[in-house]
Amino acid sequence: xxxxxxxxxxxxxxxxxxxxxxxxxxxxxxxxxxxxxxxxxxxxxxxxxxxxxxxxxxxxxxxxxxxxxxxxxxxxxxxxxxxxxxxxxxxxxxxxxxxxxxxxxxxxxxxxxxxxxxxxxxxxxxxxxxxxxxxxxxxxxxxxxxxxxxxxxxxxxxxxxxxxxxxxxxxxxxxxxxxxxxxxxxxxxxxxxxxxxxxxxxxxxxxxxxx
Amino acid sequence: xxxxxxxxxxxxxxxxxxxxxxxxxxxxxxxxxxxxxxxxxxxxxxxxxxxxxxxxxxxxxxxxxxxxxxxxxxxxxxxxxxxxxxxxxxxxxxxxxxxxxxxxxxxxxxxxxxxxxxxxxxxxxxxxxxxxxxxxxxxxxxxxxxxxxxxxxxxxxxxxxxxxxxxxxxxxxxxxxxxxxxxxxxxxxxxxxxxxxxxxxxxxxxxxxxxxxxxxxxxxxxxxxxxxxxxxxxxxxxxxxxxxxxxxxxxxxxxxxxxxxxxxxxxxxxxxxxxxxxxxxxxxxxxxxxxxxxxxxxxxxxxxxxxxxxxxxxxxxxxxxxxxxxxxxxxxxxx
Numbered sequence: 001x002x003x004x005x006x007x008x009x010x011x012x013x014x015x016x017x018x019x020x021x022x023x024x025x026x027x028x029x030x031x032x033x034x035x036x037x038x039x040x041x042x043x044x045x046x047x048x049x050x051x052x053x054x055x056x057x058x059x060x061x062x063x064x065x066x067x068x069x070x071x072x073x074x075x076x077x078x079x080x081x082x083x084x085x086x087x088x089x090x091x092x093x094x095x096x097x098x099x100x101x102x103x104x105x106x107x108x109x110x111x112x113x114x115x116x117x118x119x120x121x122x123x124x125x126x127x128x129x130x131x132x133x134x135x136x137x138x139x140x141x142x143x144x145x146x147x148x149x150x151x152x153x154x155x156x157x158x159x160x161x162x163x164x165x166x167x168x169x170x171x172x173x174x175x176x177x178x179x180x181x182x183x184x185x186x187x188x189x190x191x192x193x194x195x196x197x198x199x200x201x202x203x204x205x206x207x208x209x210x211x
Numbered sequence: 212x213x214x215x216x217x218x219x220x221x222x223x224x225x226x227x228x229x230x231x232x233x234x235x236x237x238x239x240x241x242x243x244x245x246x247x248x249x250x251x252x253x254x255x256x257x258x259x260x261x262x263x264x265x266x267x268x269x270x271x272x273x274x275x276x277x278x279x280x281x282x283x284x285x286x287x288x289x290x291x292x293x294x295x296x297x298x299x300x301x302x303x304x305x306x307x308x309x310x311x312x313x314x315x316x317x318x319x320x321x322x323x324x325x326x327x328x329x330x331x332x333x334x335x336x337x338x339x340x341x342x343x344x345x346x347x348x349x350x351x352x353x354x355x356x357x358x359x360x361x362x363x364x365x366x367x368x369x370x371x372x373x374x375x376x377x378x379x380x381x382x383x384x385x386x387x388x389x390x391x392x393x394x395x396x397x398x399x400x401x402x403x404x405x406x407x408x409x410x411x412x413x414x415x416x417x418x419x420x421x422x423x424x425x426x427x428x429x430x431x432x433x434x435x436x437x438x439x440x441x442x443x444x445x446x447x448x449x450x451x452x453x454x455x456x457x458x459x460x461x462x463x464x465x466x467x468x469x470x471x472x473x474x475x476x477x478x479x480x481x482x483x484x485x486x487x488x489x490x491x492x493x494x495x496x497x498x499x500x501x502x503x504x505x506x507x508x509x510x511x512x513x514x515x516x517x518x519x520x521x522x523x524x525x526x527x528x529x530x531x532x533x534x535x536x537x538x539x540x541x542x543x544x545x546x
Contacts (some may be wrong), residue, residue: 008458008493031490032483033450036406087462121415125462142413155373158415164538165357166366166463204372206352207298207536 009045009141017077020065026059027074027141042074045141050076052117052140059115062136081138083130090124090167090174102174102180104135106181109156112137114185118144118151122159153197156182160198219518221288222278222314223511226307227299228329228351229391231267233278233445235289238515240337240454244282245508246275252390257380264302271310279509281491286318291510292522293514296324297532298352304531312526321523323514326540328353329364330474330509331498335471337512339496345465345483347456347484350472350505351376351391353451355400355537356416366538367459368416378420378448385428386437397477403442408433413445416459418451445479453483460491469528471498473505520544 001024005012013024027042029035050069056061065079086105088100105127114117119126120142128136144151159178163171184193218238225232225247232247247269279286294311298306315322321531331353332346346364348355354375356368373381376393383392410426412419427444431437460468468488470481481497488495502508517523520543 006461008454008461009308030450030454030487032453032486034406034446036409037446037450041411111216121458123462124413142415154414158417161366161368161417162462165367168363168365191396201371206367206374207534 007139009139014080015077018066021080023064023080025076027077027089043071046074046076047071048143051065052143052145053078053097055145056117056137056140057114059111059117061111062134063140063167064136064138081128081130083128083136083138084132086127086129086135087124087166089129090170094171095173096194098174099177101129101133101135102177103181106178106183107185107204108135108137108181109159109178110185111180113152113155116145116147118146118155120144120155120158122155123162149193149197153194153201156194157198157201212494219515220284220288221291221293221323221514221518222324222512222513223293223330223504223507223509224291224311224463225295225306225327225330225510226303226310227295227297227509228303228505229263230505231270231307232505232507232510233274235282235284235506236280236511236515238365238519241511242508244278245506246274246278246281247506247514252479254389255384255387257384257390258300260300260302264299264306267306268302271306275310279493286298286314289318289320291323291514291518292318292319293325293510293517294324294433294529295330295510296524296529297326297535299327299531301370301531301533304533308529308531312529316526319321321518322526323517323522324524324529325510325513325517326535326537327505327510328537329540329542330356330513331422331471332469333363333443333513333516334502334509335475335496335498336467336507338499341467341469341496342491343495344467344469344496345463346458347380347452347458347468347470347495348472349375349452349470349474349480353472354418354420357537358463358465359542362542362546364540364542366416367377367463368455371414371417371419372421373424374453375448378424379444379474379518381424382427382431382444386431386440391473393474393477396445398433399438400445401442401477402428403438403440405439405442406446407439407443409443409447410546411451413451413454413458415428416455418455420448422452423448425512445477449477449480449483452480453487455461456484457487457491460488460493464494468493468494469496469498472502472505475503476500495513516544
């Protein structure tokens with residue numbers, strides 16, 4: 001058993017399970033949180049993540065295969081994806097390559113949303129690109145089922161913010177490429193509705209952009 | 212030419228909300244004096260901008276006088292004047308800016324505009340020794356998780372509606388507690404025994420507190436025990452922020468976390484963040500209690516840093532910016 005990443009919510013362990021190399025995603029107790037609150041959150045998210053990953057897969061989106069869900073220990077056993085986090089690739093790839101990746105990401109987000117799936121935590125840490133340049137969506141723990149404009153917009157708002165803070169030099173390009181792919185799936189009318197709502201979400205904060 | 216031996220001395224004026232603060236800080240890092248006068252709204256009320264501004268203009272002269280007299284400095288030996296130019300309440304900002312402009316003109320010294328929240332961060336870095344931390348800023352005006360990178364404070368997460376300070380103050384006001392309510396809620400929470408289920412909303416690295424406020428107020432009206440509610444409100448709202456911080460920390464992989472701003476005085480919050488941070492083998496820093504609230508020193512110290520980088524404004528152009536976003540501030544000393 002090898003710890004390959006200690007994430008915010010869970011430990012990712014590389015394990016052999018039924019003669020397969022698998023990832024064991026273990027939502028360990030958070031000692032900062034009240035035990036009863038902690039247990040409720042971990043169990044809820046474990047179940048929901050497994051359900052959402054499965055549903056995303058049903059509509060053709062690349063996610064790790066789920067092999068086993070242990071609700072009692074808040075653990076999911078899933079396929080081991082070999083690849084890099086987009087966070088790393090974004091700093092080392094050519095602009096041309098990134099353009100096609102980000103347009104593709106926009107397309108996939110569009111497909112998720114059209115299927116009523118909200119990812120809930122879209123960051124460049126939660127997208128894995130494998131050696132064949134296939135894009136895997138991981139970490140659906142904050143996800144939910146929703147058809148609402150608000151939820152879709154929050155999903156993209158969080159991604160926009162994550163790009164602006166982590167990849168601020170290229171963020172405007174990344175964001176526009178994502179929207180380009182997104183509008184291919186949801187249509188230009190829906191896409192501009194989402195864009196408007198993203199601006200209004202930003203305006204709800206106490207201090208808003210002067211731009 | 213600069214004489215290397217002589218330290219620069221900055222007088223800073225804080226006036227964004229309930230506190231009018233004046234402080235003298237030297238470039239060798241000493242806080243020479245720090246005085247404040249605080250406006251207290253009547254029980255059951257929040258800050259009234261015009262009344263707060265009125266309070267500040269009545270107390271400005273004495274606060275300034277106390278600060279200077281206790282410092283062993285004459286006004287003439289001060290090298291620059293810094294003031295909080297935003298964000299905050301318009302009338303209150305104008306009061307502080309007027310005092311700063313008058314001093315700058317009269318003494319013929321450079322005038323330096325400072326972003327209030329950058330002041331919280333820089334003073335906290337200076338007092339704790341944090342270098343380049345993931346920043347958790349919690350106050351009446353901000354609930355933000357950010358970090359410096361490329362001359363800006365990049366925001367990784369924040370509240371999507373009301374701030375943590377606001378959540379506590381509004382709940383406190385409705386529960387009949389004095390403003391600011393954080394310290395009273397913390398005290399009552401210690402007596403709470405039963406956890407009441409409340410909405411826990413984390414969106415990525417963001418939090419949303421408006422639903423939590425509505426639900427907690429509804430439970431209050433239903434006659435739930437106030438100590439239990441304070442306890443549960445703290446547990447849920449602080450856990451949400453700690454979780455969002457944990458997400459940001461594993462995303463950007465820094466080795467320090469710094470807690471600053473008024474709500475940093477809450478020991479339950481800082482304990483939660485400390486536990487989480489140490490669990491990720493990072494170092495945790497929290498601003499000393501006496502400097503967590505708004506104060507002149509946060510403006511004066513940041514004024515020192517800004518003056519070294521040549522930041523200043525012409526008096527004619529020294530506008531206040533009531534809704535100045537933290538990620539729009541250019542920070543040349545953090546290049």
